[in-house]
Amino acid sequence: MSYKSNFFIKLTHWEYWPTWLVYSPVLFYFFLLSLRARSPFFFTLANPDMEMGGLYNCSKYRQLKKLPENLIPKTVFLQSGASLDTALKALETQNIDFPIIAKPDRGERGTAVKLIRDGSQLGLYLQESKSDVLLQEFIQSSFEAGVFYYRLPSENSGKIPSIVLKDFLTVIGDGKSNLKDLVNEILRGRLVSKGLFKDGRLNPEEVLAFGEEKLLEPIGNHNRGTKFLDGSHLANPELIRFFDKTSHQLGTFFYGRVDLKAPSMEDFIQGKGIKILEINGVNAEPAHIYDPNAKLFDGIKKLLKHWGIIYQISRENKHLASSTGSIKEALDHYNRWRKIKKIA
Secondary structure, three states, X not given: OOOOOHHHHHHHOHHXXXXXXXXXXXXXXXXXHHHHHOOOOHHXXXXXXXXXXXXXXXXXXXXXXXXXXXXXXXXXXXXXXOOHHHHHHHHHHOOOOOOEEEEEOOOOOOOOOEEEOXXXXXXXXXXXXXXXXXXXXXXXXXXXXXXXXXXOOOOOOOEEEEEEEEEOOEEEOOOOOEHHHHHHOOHHHHHHHHHHOOOOOOOOOOEOOOOOEEEOOOOOOHHHOOEEEEOHHHXXXXXXXXXXXXXXXXXXXXXXXEEEEEOOHHHHHOOOOOEEEEEEOXXXXXXXXXXXXXXXXHHHHHHHHHHHHXXXXXXXXXXXXXXXXXXXXXXXXXXXXXXXXXXX
C-alpha cells in the first residue's frame, strides 16, 4: 500500500474518518441521554426557535435575518426556480457585485456552496439548483473562523469552549512544477485534487512563478481542503460579550457554532468588523478537534461533553415547549434534505 494513496492518508489521519465511525461512542451516550429525557428528540429544546434544534436542514436565511444588517453579508433569498433575471435584479437592488457566494438555504457541510464570478455562472447554478438559494456578497478577507458558543438558559452570559481557525488550501509556486503537482504535494490537497480541477476553474498545467501564491479553494470547509486549526486560546471576555449579545438577538439560541469572517485576527479578538456567514445549531461540532495535531480520544471526549451540554440546556428549556420534536417532523426534514442536489 502506497503511503501516498488517499486511503492511507485517511486511515492515518482520523480527521478524515467517516462521521459514523468517529461518532460511534457518541451514539451510545446519546441513547443514554434519550432514556433520561424520555425522548430521542430532547435536543430540539436546545434551540427551540430552530427547526429540530438545528440538527440539520435548517433555513440559514431564517436565522441570519434576525441579526442586525451590519453583522451579516448582504444577502438575497431566492425561491426555488427563480430566473437569472430575477436574481440579477435582486443583486442590483442590494448593491451586491460579483463575485458572490451562492449556497442552498438548506444544506450541510458545504454542499453546493460556490463562488460565482459572473452572470453566466450564476445562470448555470440556478438551473442546476433544486432548492431555495442564498446569494451573498463575497467578503474579501482571508480570516475565517468558527466560534462555538453555548449559554445555559438560567444564565445571562455564555462560554466559548472552541474556536476553529480556517487555513485555506493554497500553493506556492517553484517556477517549475505545474499546479496539479503542487496540489498533490499537499496531503489534504491530494484528497480534493479531483474536485479542484473538475469544473475547469483551475488549469492543472499552469506553472506558478517562484514564490507566487495561489488560493485554490475559497470555501472554508474541511472536506474541500481547508485545514482546521485550534484557536480556542483566543477566547476572551470581549468575544464572549459579543456572542452573548448575538445569542439574545437570535432569540432562543443557546448552543451552536457561528461561522464568520473578520478583517483580521486582531479585529476578531476584539469583536470588531465581524460578519456572520452562517449559524449552526445542535449539529455543530467543536471543530477545533479536527486540528491535525489533535488526538482522537480527546476529540471524542469533547463530543461527549458537548452532548452533555445539549442535554443540560434542553432540560432547562423544557418549559418552553409542550413536547419535543417528532418522528414525522424528522422524516419531513430528511426528505427535504434529500431533494437538495449537489452542484459539483
